[in-house]
Amino acid sequence: MEENFSLIFAARDWVQIKGCPGRWILKGDRCSLEEIIEQPLFFTTNSPAAPDEILVTPFADRGGLISYRQVDGHLVHTLNNVSGFTRKLAQLKITDVLVTDGQPGAILLVSACLLGEYCRYDGGTRPNNRVIAQVEDWRSKGGRVVPVCPEELGGMSTPRPPAHMCGGDGHAVLDKTATVRREHDNGDVTKQFVDGAHRAVELGSGATRAILKARSPSCGRGETQIDGSTQQGDGVLAALLLRKEIAVWSG
Incomplete structure (x- = not known):
């Protein structure tokens, strides 16, 4: 069964693709992403109101993970292997790409x-227009969204004193070698x-994906507050x- 999807980036460090007027690419990520689909990637603006958001459009895929077809003049993307694709992203340390497969009942934390x-x-609060758009897209395809604040769920008040991890990241905290x-x-x-963190996971039971606040001691993915x-x-919830x-993914 085919799965429609989109890939959304948020960044402001653009370079224009040589020989392709009007197309822009995120500097630094081009080579990594080409490893995934073995083809150059072309980008178009996703939202005039948010020029730092773009839609990734692969023209072809020799690796068997992504394909596309024209339907009524529109390009329809198909992800043939969601888990394989997300594993590849993780291997390449690409954390700001959200794959939305639009499966009814899919849960997003x-x-x-x-x-x-x-x-x-x-x-x-830190409302993120890119994340809000992704959430709306997720819901429009029949998915369910579970908002969580792990620190509140752990019994802490809002506001509360800032905190950081000591001696390691969230994985070390879970292993009881850091605090x-x-x-x-x-x-x-x-x-x-x-x-x-455990309570958040319980509330989002069945979730396959999560978008968490960047650099947070609870939610940071790839970067967090240590010492x-x-x-x-990774933050404590991200690690769990x-x-x-x-x-x-980071938001």
Whole structure:
């Protein structure tokens, strides 16, 4: 059964493709993405209101993961192997691509602050138009979206003191070789972070994908707060989801 999908990037570092006027590509990702489909990628603007969002359009696929066809003058993308494609993205350390397969009932876990909920540590919110558009697309195809704030789910208030991991990232926290501590008094909040991560996974039971807040000690994917600075690693919830083989993207 064919699965319609789209790939959406968010970035502002563009270069124009030589010999292809009007087409733009994300600098630095071209070679990595060409490894996936073994063809040059061409990009078009996805939304005039958000010029940093683009739709990836592969012209062909020799690797067997992606194909496309023309229907009534429109290009319809088909992902032949969702799990294989997402594994390839993970191998290439590409974390800002969301594959939406449009399966009815598919569950997407999302950091609530990215959808406009006031649950950040400072009492604020971080609505992300790209993520909101992806969520709307997911719902329009019959999918279900579960917004979560793992820190609130762990019993912490909003607002709350900022925290960071000490001695390692979220994987180390889950392995009990690192802790999560408040910045202002070094208070240990490891239990709240771990409990909240498990509760978020329970609420999103059956989820296959997640979009989480970038660089958060709970939700960061690829970068998070460790020992007082942004370092490579995953937040506690991101690490738990990855261990359960749930694909995680940053928003």
